Amino acid sequence: MIKVIHNNSCPKSKAILEYLDENDIKFQIIDIKKDPLSLFELRTLFKKLNKNPSRLLRHSKELYKKYFSDSESVNDEQALEVIALNPELIQCPILIKGKVAMPGNPLENVKFFIEN
Numbered sequence: 001m002i003k004v005i006h007n008n009s010c011p012k013s014k015a016i017l018e019y020l021d022e023n024d025i026k027f028q029i030i031d032i033k034k035d036p037l038s039l040f041e042l043r044t045l046f047k048k049l050n051k052n053p054s055r056l057l058r059h060s061k062e063l064y065k066k067y068f069s070d071s072e073s074v075n076d077e078q079a080l081e082v083i084a085l086n087p088e089l090i091q092c093p094i095l096i097k098g099k100v101a102m103p104g105n106p107l108e109n110v111k112f113f114i115e116n
Helices: 011-022 039-049 062-067 076-085 107-115
Strands: 002-006 027-031 094-097 100-103
Touching: 002 011, 011 027, 011 107, 039 076, 039 094, 039 100, 094 107, 100 107
Parallel strands: 002 027
Antiparallel strands: 002 094, 094 100
């Protein structure tokens, strides 16, 4: 079963859930706002993603500017701590299948991820 880290206010996240539902693909929703991930869970997630946490921060949010300036490089541990406190800063959706995870954008990548 695929797990989807989901933000209900994100159109891309909603589109992925709709795609999965329309294609009868079983999935479990992890609502990032209602059930934020712990630091341990975030570290595990980013290992599965094989990405640095700073790469999946939503820079467009005002909240981002509260913690980081555009001119500084973001420390990964600091990024994890900020995401744990402000889960809406992580780019959603994120799909998890076993020991592998991937950002749920673009949709073509999601199709490949599900099929393989």
